[in-house]
Amino acid sequence: MHFRPRFCTDPAAGPRPPRRTECEAERGRPARPAAYRRFLRAGLVAGLCAAFAACPSKSPVPTGPNVVVIAIDTLRADALSSQGGRAGVSPRIDALAASGARFRAAFSHAPWTLPSFSSLYTSLPPQAHGAGGNVREGWRALGEEQTTIAEHFRDAGWATHAIVNVDFLTEPFGTAQGFDDVDARIANDNHEVRRAGPTTDAALRWLDARPERPFFLLVHYFDPHAEYDPPAPWRARFAAEPDRESSGFRFGAREHVVNHRNGRMPLDAATLARARALYDGEVAYTDDEVGRLLDGLAARGLDAHTIVVLTSDHGEEFGEHGSWEHGHTHFDELLHVPLVIRAPGLPPRGVDEPVGLMDVAPTVCALAGLAPPPSFRGRDLASALRDGTPLPPLAGLAAYGNFWGPAIESWREARWKRIDGGAAPLLFDWIADPRERDERAAAEPAILAASRAACQAFLAELGAVPARRGAAVRPDSKARERLESVGYTGGEKGR
Numbered sequence: 390m391h392f393r394p395r396f397c398t399d400p401a402a403g404p405r406p407p408r409r410t411e412c413e414a415e416r417g418r419p420a421r422p423a424a425y426r427r428f429l430r431a432g433l434v435a436g437l438c439a440a441f442a443a444c445p446s447k448s449p450v451p452t453g454p455n456v457v458v459i460a461i462d463t464l465r466a467d468a469l470s471s472q473g474g475r476a477g478v479s480p481r482i483d484a485l486a487a488s489g490a491r492f493r494a495a496f497s498h499a500p501w502t503l504p505s506f507s508s509l510y511t512s513l514p515p516q517a518h519g520a521g522g523n524v525r526e527g528w529r530a531l532g533e534e535q536t537t538i539a540e541h542f543r544d545a546g547w548a549t550h551a552i553v554n555v556d557f558l559t560e561p562f563g564t565a566q567g568f569d570d571v572d573a574r575i576a577n578d579n580h581e582v583r584r585a586g587p588t589t590d591a592a593l594r595w596l597d598a599r600p601e602r603p604f605f606l607l608v609h610y611f612d613p614h615a616e617y618d619p620p621a622p623w624r625a626r627f628a629a630e631p632d633r634e635s636s637g638f639r640f641g642a643r644e645h646v647v648n649h650r651n652g653r654m655p656l657d658a659a660t661l662a663r664a665r666a667l668y669d670g671e672v673a674y675t676d677d678e679v680g681r682l683l684d685g686l687a688a689r690g691l692d693a694h695t696i697v698v699l700t701s702d703h704g705e706e707f708g709e710h711g712s713w714e715h716g717h718t719h720f721d722e723l724l725h726v727p728l729v730i731r732a733p734g735l736p737p738r739g740v741d742e743p744v745g746l747m748d749v750a751p752t753v754c755a756l757a758g759l760a761p762p763p764s765f766r767g768r769d770l771a772s773a774l775r776d777g778t779p780l781p782p783l784a785g786l787a788a789y790g791n792f793w794g795p796a797i798e799s800w801r802e803a804r805w806k807r808i809d810g811g812a813a814p815l816l817f818d819w820i821a822d823p824r825e826r827d828e829r830a831a832a833e834p835a836i837l838a839a840s841r842a843a844c845q846a847f848l849a850e851l852g853a854v855p856a857r858r859g860a861a862v863r864p865d866s867k868a869r870e871r872l873e874s875v876g877y878t879g880g881e882k883g884r
Contacts, residue, residue, distance in 0.1 A: 451546040453757040454733055455695040456605045457686065460509075461675055462502065462555065463614040463715060465704025466495070466725045468672050475627070478673045481680030482727070485699060489731030490774045494743040496801065497703050499790040500723040501716035503528065503557040505702040505746065506564055510537040512750040512765035515789040516798075517851040519859035520563060523792055529859035531563030536764045538750040539567030542605040545759055550604065552591050554583050554611040556868050563859065568607070577871055580642065584620070585612045585678035593685045608682060612671045613705065615641025615714065619670030623677075627670035629663045640664040641714075649713055650793060661708040668705065694733060696756050698749060701726040709824070716792025719799040719808045720825050724788055732756045735774055742779070743801060744770065745786040766851060784847055789856065796856070800844035805833075807840040816840070 467473045471483040472493065498508040504521035511518045511531070518535055522528040531537075543549045551558070551568040556575050558564045565571045572591055576582035583591075592608045612619075619627065621635040632638040641664070648654035679699070686692045703715050704723045715723050728744065730752065747767030754761040755771035768781045786801040797810030801819065807830075808815040816830040816837050830837050848854045864872065 449546055450602045453545075453547075453603055453759065455603050455691060456542065456547070456753060456757060457682075457695055457697050458605075458607045458753075459610070459679060459682070459697065459699040460506070460607065461610045461613060461679075461699070461701050461727075463611075463703065463705050464672065464675075464701035464727060465722055466493075466701075466727045467722075468613070468669065468704075469727055472727065474672075475669050478627070478669050479676040481676050481683065482699060482729070485679070485683065485697065485731060486727075486729045488737055489697070489729050489735060490738050490740055490770075492728040492730075492740045492744050494741060495700070495726055495728035496721075496724045496743065496745050496786055496788070497701070497726050498746055498786070498788045500703050500719060500788070500797075501790060501792040502555060502702050503531075503562055503564070504790045506558060507531045507535075509700070509702070509746045509749055510539065510564065510566075511535050512538070512747045512761070512767040513851065514747065514787040514848070514853065516787065516848050516853035516856035517766070519857035521790045521796075521859070522862075523790075523794055523796075525794060528557075528562065528862040528864075530561065530862045531566065532859050533563065533566065535563075535566070536762045537564075537567045538753065539605060539607070541567070541750075541754065541759065541762055542757070543567050543569065546602060548600040548602055548604040549606075550595055550599075551607040551609070552588060552595070553607070553609040554588065555609070555614075556864065556872055558609060561862055561864060561868065575868075575871055580616050580618065580639070582611050582614075585610050585675045589678045589682045589685070592682055596685065596689055596691070610675050610678065612675045613668060615646065615705075617641050617664055617667035617671055619667060619674050623670040623674040624667070627666055627673055629666045632663055632667065638663060638667070640667060646714060656708065656713055658708060661713060664713070665707045668707070696730070696732040696753060698753060699727065699729040700746065700749065716790075717794075719788055719797050719810075721819065721823065724799070730756075730774070736777070738774060738777060740774075740780065743783060743786060743803065744768075744780070747786075785843055787844060787847060798844070800840050802840065802843065805836055805840060807837060807844075809841070 469479040469482055470476055471479065471486055497505045498514050499505040499521065504515040507518045507520035508514060515521050518531060520529055520531040539549045549568045550570050551565065552572045553559065554574055559571065559573050574583040588608065588610055616639055618639045624635060625633045645654065649656065686695055704725060705715050706712055706722045709722045710718060710720050745767065748770055751761040751765045751767050751769040752771050755769045761769065770780055773780045783803060788799045789796060791797045791810065795810065797808065799806060799808045804818055804820050806817045806819040814830045814837060815828050816833055817825045818829060819825065845854060
């Protein structure tokens with residue numbers, strides 16, 4: 390059954406609704422005497438207590454660990470110092486990775502937020518869960534018939550809460566399913582988004598007021614997403630020399646996105662390098678705040694009994710294949726994401742085998758002592774992580790979607806990666822050629838055909854041929870205005 394979460398979109402949300410006695414007075418009825426109201430309340434409480442005593446609870450308090458999922462929007466894997474990024478960018482995330490399972494070859498199933506998070510939540514590829522769409526045809530929501538990891542934990546008795554900073558992670562898009570409450574702070578433009586510091590503050594406040602039972606908490610950081618404008622200390626450390634003043638160069642506002650998509654703003658290498666330096670500053674700032682959240686867990690005595698997952702929905706391009714931003718290709722600057730899982734009793738381990746975000750939900754369920762629901766189709770990696778054995782066999786990793794136009798499909802196996810959806814198919818040996826420079830489709834037609842057949846067989850088993858389409862989302866005027874203000878609509882030629 391779909392559960393509608395409570396939302397808090399503004400800390401000053403307005404006056405409380407009037408009490409019944411006040412409503413009665415407004416309608417001309419006299420308010421009940423206080424003694425009479427106390428009598429009614431006492432009878433109601435006694436009746437409810439008797440009813441609950443007679444009926445067993447549907448959700449007994451679980452004894453399993455807490456779960457904290459830290460999702461950093463637009464964080465490409467190689468932005469982290471430990472994965473080839475700039476020195477000093479990510480000491481806290483790197484320390485977390487060193488204390489848990491750190492996956493060096495983790496991949497998203499889509500190059501933008503809605504379908505990617507939906508795969509993380511449902512353990513299904515986008516062709517099977519149906520969430521996504523594009524700016525030309527409109528967006529498609531995650532359907533209520535899908536089971537999310539938050540729903541599964543909530544139904545097993547965990548308290549569930551989400552702290553999010555983008556419309557795509559709210560109820561109209563289907564991604565709030567299973568959360569008791571959603572703290573959504575949605576910005577009106579790229580520059581006014583809730584930063585990492587206030588996001589961490591919100592998480593720590595919730596931890597202090599949390600229910601007295603295990604919890605499942607999602608903390609979504611948005612800072613590495615455009616617009617790139619790190620706070621002053623991080624700007625001074627990481628920005629290019631001419632951009633280190635707090636009033637200096639910013640990049641990634643709506644006009645940049647729209648003009649770039651319309652071909653009115655060609656980007657030279659120097660501008661992209663300056664933008665990338667600001668992006669690194671945003672990553673470093675977020676890293677500090679992730680560290681503060683982890684310190685907060687420890688200070689509250691929670692870290693020893695909490696599973697921590699850190700990942701991202703997609704990366705960001707800075708000219709590697711001739712463009713900028715995200716949503717538009719399936720190259721690995723967009724699909725290769727960080728993934729760390731730290732859990733009680735789990736030994737630290739580096740993992741080189743490829744994994745997908747689909748694998749996270751069943752693995753976290755197993756680590757928490759829950760059997761995953763049958764709809765989850767990713768791999769449970771928990772046993773292998775505990776005993777150091779090889780991961781379960783990989784059939785392949787499917788990715789699907791294109792925010793800006795017709796869908797792109799890609800399929801990755803142990804060595805080869807195929808991308809279909811442009812003028813011609815692309816094939817790469819992603820192990821030998823991680824930057825995807827040596828295109829091999831014409832030279833390897835048999836491998837190309839085998840890749841298509843394997844992907845079709847995988848999707849057919851899921852009932853995802855043709856690809857599923859979720860229900861159309863029609864945002865209200867305010868939501869559409871917000872999405873337009875950050876460049877999420879109107880960025881294509883002819884629109």
